[in-house]
Amino acid sequence: MYKVMLVDDDYPVLEFLSASIPWEHYGLELAGTYENGAVALEQAESSMPDILITDIGMPKMNGLELIGQLKERKPNLRVAILSCHNEFHYAQQALRLNVQDYVLKDTLNPADLEKLLLQFKESLDQEDRVQSHQHQLQHMVDRNKELMKEKFIRKTMQEPILDRHNWLSEASAFHLELEGRACLPILGFIDRYRLAKQRFMSDDILRFAIYNVISEIIGQEASPVVHFAYGTKESFYLFPFQPTLKINPYDKAVERMREIQQAVRKYLKISMSFIIGEVCHQPEEIKASLNGLLSAGIQRFYVEEGSITKQRAYMEGNMDLFSWYDQASTEFREMMIEKKTDQIVPTVKHWIDFLKEHTFPPEKVKDWVLKLLLDLKLKLQSLQYFRSTYAVDILHKEILEIDSLVELEHWLVEHFQSVMTLAGEIWEQSKRSEVVEACHYVSLHLDKRISLEEVADHLFLNSSYFSRLFKKETGETFIEYVTRMKMNRAKELLDQTSHPVGKICEMLGYDNQSYFIKIFKSSVGVTPVEYRGQKTS
Template sequence: MLTAILVDDDYPVIRYLSQAVSWSELGIELTGCYYSGLEAWEKARQNPPDLIITDIGMPKMNGLEMLEKFRAMKPGIRAIILSCHNEFKYAQQALKLNVGEYILKESLNIEQLEHALRTLVKEVGLNRQQHTEMQVYKQKQSQNRAALKEKFLKDTLYQSWDKVAWIEQARSNGIMIHAKTYIPMLIVIDRPEEASRVRRMSEYTISFAVENIMQEVLEADHSLFISRYSHKEIVILFCSDQSSRDHQAIYHSIQNAASAVQKYLKLSVSCIFGTEARSPEEIRGTLQRMLKEKIHRFYFPAAGIHRFEEICFSRDDIYAEYGSVYAVINDDIALNREPELRVHVKEWREWVASQKFHPNEVKECVLRLLMDLQMKTKQLLQSPLPMAEEKLFNVVSDIDTLEHLEDWLVQYLEELARKISIFSIKSKRSEVIKAQQFVISHVTEKITLEDMAGRLNLNASYFSRLFKRETNQNFIEYVNMLKLQKAKELLNQSGKTVEEISEYLGYANKSYFIKLFKREMGMRPSEYAAWH
């Protein structure tokens, strides 16, 4: 349904037209009636209508001036003029503004206006259909082009070619890559899962956008071939006839392209140069190593430009320092010392980087550390593990770089420390200790301040002040904090719906539970579950 507004400083005309025209039968929703061009512009410009029916002569801003402003914002907007003026100059101006009909008020009848509106509705509908068809065509054309490039890339990677046949195969697909030498490059999207969550875009869409930006920036100065290999990897072949001269220019262009990705998509990419190649066989060898041997990217910092080199990993024992590392991190978690925790994890990461251990060994060591800490947490709190072993293994295995592993590990350990801190009982007053113990063991029940005070044979106001003084926290805040901690565990592990969890934790009102969860976590329970 199209939207329309009426604009006329003559109130009876506005009232008559708004009631007499069969708007809904015409497929039009009348969204506003205004008594001057200025009022219409100020109130409707945030959401411009599809159609405007307007007078010309109005104070402060006439109808033609208003139409000119709306058309600058929405070029496809259509209009019908209702005017007392029959002078040629007004009709001429109206034609320039794509006015569908110019009707003199003295000869106006509803049938004439409805006929004009019906014509405009058909025209707008046809234009929209044509626009949609064109967008579909362009999308299919782009998809076909991308599919051809991806097929050519796979042919290059997995088939043997002589150079003449390879160049001819490329040309038949509209790809021009004739050159003396080729400089292969791999573009890796840093942390695509996080980027997808933050940008609320699929990983496929993100890689498509990165490819387009890189191509647009780089093609201005270089002959190249670019294609996605996966949702987080894009391959570029720079065509060069004087590689010694081109290397510096390509490096500078890559910096600009990576900056453009950061600017427009708010995410970073790592750019990895491969060995210069002269034939399809050399290109295939270089790219296959870069794509398959991801372990050699493990120590690359994010958002950098690197040269691909195979690393000779250390054969020393990564567990030689395990005991001391576990001890300091365990103390940091037990005492909820977040600054010290970050420092100690950073020191461990720097030691690992200096030794260049095999990435699989590093991940195995991290998993052992986490499982040891989780088991101790389970024994201490008598509660489920924060994350199941299988999920931990999958999450850690999917991390590609040491830098990312450090950030994730710190985040996970801080969450573990907060969990322990929540359940720690620091008060010396027996009444407060009993109250905290009761809440911990009855977290799925409905617990009120009055009920708790009654259990302790205390006045509710006195108990509230006592609990606040001892814990620096209101009793109900403490109850909700433990319930939300339990809710996160259930969202991660149980498969229960939000409504089931709300009811299980003693919340009679699901909306109240969702409101509390969002205030604490910055997202709704359903979003938290999808994220984890």
Template sequence: MKVVILSCHSEFQYAQQAMRLNVQDYLIKDALDPQELARLLSRFKQMMDGERRAGWEHSRMKHLMDGTRELRKEQWFKNFIHQPLLAPDRWRKEAEEYGLLKEGTWCLPVIGFVEDYRQVKYRFASDQTLHFAVGNVLNEVLRESPLPGLHVGYDVRTSLLLFSYRASLKVNIHDEAAACVRMIRDTAMRVLKIPMSFICGSGSRGPAELKQELNELLEGREQRFYLKRGEIAKKAKARPAPKSYESNLFHYYDQACSELRDALLRKDETQLRKLVDGWMEFIRRGKYPAETVKDWTLKLLLDVKLKLHALPRLTPSNSADMLHKEAADLDSLHDLRGWVIAHLESLARAQAASVRPEVTEACNYVALRLGSRITLEEVAAHLHLNPSYFSRLFKKETGLTFIEYVTKQKMERAKELLDGTRFSVGDICEQLGYDNQSYFIKTFKLHTGQTPVGYRG
């Protein structure tokens, strides 16, 4: 039996349930194209006719093989990348089964990164589901691409794309690959609401060259750290570390610490954001080592908290150790910016009123999860509090109900996205965890007095 679900629910949790039940496709009523449905039914018929001709047992075995093929492919490539290449000729013969390095062809590797991983992962039940969803979309785009390509999921945040081509003066492989990568990037954003950025390597004509190129792409953490959201870049040469004191980021540490502390004391969240954006741009121009930037930022955050006497009130999930783990897990300057702003704004709200630490922690929890649906029961469970007690405590300390507070924070984030990005209203609606665009527009108008389109002007 082949199953396709036609639904008015666009939330990923429903599509995810469908995947687990081995549903073949999931269509949204609002975007239904009758021709697409006809093609889908035709494909089902062809599949079932093929199964009937081959026999059910053969079809079942093929299904099991297809299910494990991606895992076998990923492990085979990881072994190739990380283990010594002892038999290049044998490896090339095995690679030909995947369409790579056939006689007379070259291979251009590209590495792709999932951006906003801390936000994205909350929309998926598990890393495994996220990995599966990204792989499905990338494989589907490559099947339709005029340039032969292979997708290999390296890990949940990282994908490898391997394009096969014949070297020719008439064809610019980098332009062709970039066009295909743009299609992949746009499709991942449109279908999964996952932003991705990419680094394109150099062409390789043999296993040894390809192995070296893949290792260099995976080790290019500095370039990856400075990629802009959605950027497609060519692999850059490693820069030597700066030697002069002025080129050391810590030369500017006291200035940054003083500016942020003063803004927090004035309880000025707008100025806080401007300061963070200014320092992030300063860091981008200086191209400081990624680990130095993360160490500098973590020290800055902890020192500001200390000088404002906030450390004694830190909860376990906001402790120095936890902050260190969070910072180490950030892949890009873009992600670092969002992380710093979330923590500073949480601290600003704590400074604005002498609130209970449980409320401070709840505000921090919301700030880090604006991309998902947040319920009072969920946060109460996180704090190990009774929901009714937490609701009364939150209203007493902040003057707002918990739902009013979450809505206010989401609307402020919506204003930032409308001001600073070209995302459509529908995209922003989904990024903030709303599954009903009409409700989102109504809520935004109640909060600002304007519709999202009117606000953007």
């Protein structure tokens, strides 16, 4: 609705017009009635009208002064003067102020004013349509320009620069003036991109929002940085400067990136990080630097959120990440079985710090985490911790989309919290919680000898009753279940550690190695040594 303001020191006139015109019927809102221009101007500061109907002769501030003040603030304000004055000089002043109509109170008819209000509304509607169309056209122009810039930067990175002069000319068309100047390439990327995309509903909306904010900030700079989108996650910034000037280009580039960073955080609530490349003097150097920044996967994975840092080489750790797999798996499994929700954050942080300390390649880290979670799922599913509808494909997709160790840490905390909540719900819904508790007990004591009587005592149940109950609920005897869990654990230790068979035998609470080997072969079909040989061959 368009807002209408009535201003007249004749109160009966205000009351008459307020009551006689069906404002809402015409798609209008009577925003206020005021008895002088000064009060009306004060109110307009907080709620500017679209249509003003005002008298001329009023105390403190007359109608013509009020019109002049409001027109400065809103040039497209629609105005009708409602007055007893019909002198020519008043009409002249009204014309100079671009007043649309001049109505005398002596001949006032509400129907005539309603007709005038409808004309105002139609002209405002038409103006809105024109502005909307202009905005759409401008958006198309900006979008096409952005796509052309992205095409240029991709071509620069992916194809040979055969003609340096043509390349510089094309760069100049995008306001990148490099003739006789050096350039500092910068890679920018959105921190926690997945969450930002979810909040903005789509890549296109997020990209448009980022582009608008960055364009606004860059346009205000005396020495502009030229921005090139590269998909939605990443973007490049080329910072040209005169190499003869006594300036530190890195310091200046950091200032510019900090302005962009603060604006994106303020207006979009999004964190961005930047990696600054080496100074370039030739187009070929820019090409190499851009490709180097884009392939700096390890640095990007381990950089802190909201960082602005120079590009540097990361040395991959020479430690075997998977040699620590069993320890991590055991810690997370025990944390979940024992329902230690207060240990989620510190346990995740401990392993994230470990990964950061040794700077393992991001792909290896993701493989390690994915295997860890899938194995946990299988183990906990056997303990009735998971429902069969648990989405493994979504888990895989989400881990692959994670771009940084910081994001991985937050994701893991949320994942374990949701799994723990689900496990609690399943526990509460279980009709035979004694069986679930028995399974949990076994999982926590695989390193010891476990007897049926011991678990029955733990559950305060008669051993014979517990034996029948367990077989009825699970389809296998308690001893068969214990043996199966121990053999599964034996296979894990054979797969993930270099412990000898005798050591694994002790770790699973068996006193007799020959008996352990016999049980293993009966369960798996081969001896422990043969099983390990199959895995390494």
